[in-house]
């Protein structure tokens with residue numbers, strides 16, 4: 220994992236800035252009432268989303284990823300984000316430790332077993348009625364041609380297992396097939412990136 224993101228970690232934020240910055244801002248807006256909440260970004264990568272939350276007054280921020288290269292970037296800067304190197308599918312956090320869990324571009328690149336394990340783990344570490352905020356690709360009748368093209372190009376560049384899993388995610392119906400209604404209730408969704416990205420909020424079911 221460390222090597223896999225070794226080079227990508229260095230260029231991730233600048234390379235994807237134009238595509239990701241409007242999405243980061245939209246996530247900030249969705250979470251604006253959660254400034255005092257305990258927030259965990261699972262598969263946080265470079266910590267870019269949490270750094271934006273930190274600059275905007277959010278206080279209890281935790282960033283978790285497996286890649287040391289990504290986390291090296293996450294640790295940089297003047298912020299008080301807690302950084303954890305752990306597997307998102309089996310973290311060391313206790314039951315109900317968080318009010319909000321973010322999963323941003325984390326699910327589409329994983330195999331089905333890992334996707335389900337991560338959703339289960341998010342459910343375990345969220346408190347009653349906690350919020351799961353998922354940012355990921357969506358492909359349906361509201362996704363524009365340029366949106367489909369852009370998303371596919373980015374994932375093609377990632378290549379290998381990531382691209383295979385992305386294709387599987389696309390073919391099997393994406394998020395709605397992964398996040399079962401037993402664990403989370405859908406609250407609302409907004410679209411960005413020409414309709415190819417959804418920012419979806421769910422509430423934890425008991």
Ligand SMILES: C[S@@+](CC[C@H](N)C(=O)[O-])C[C@H]1O[C@@H](n2cnc3c(N)ncnc32)[C@H](O)[C@@H]1O
Nearest residue numbers: 262263264284285286289305306307323324325
């Ligand atoms: C496409 S990046 C997304 C990063 C970030 N969330 C964002 O929105 O830009 C996916 C991240 O998932 C991490 N990852 C993959 N498998 C993981 C696992 N089992 N546990 C924790 N992190 C994992 C990778 O290291 C990588 O940083």
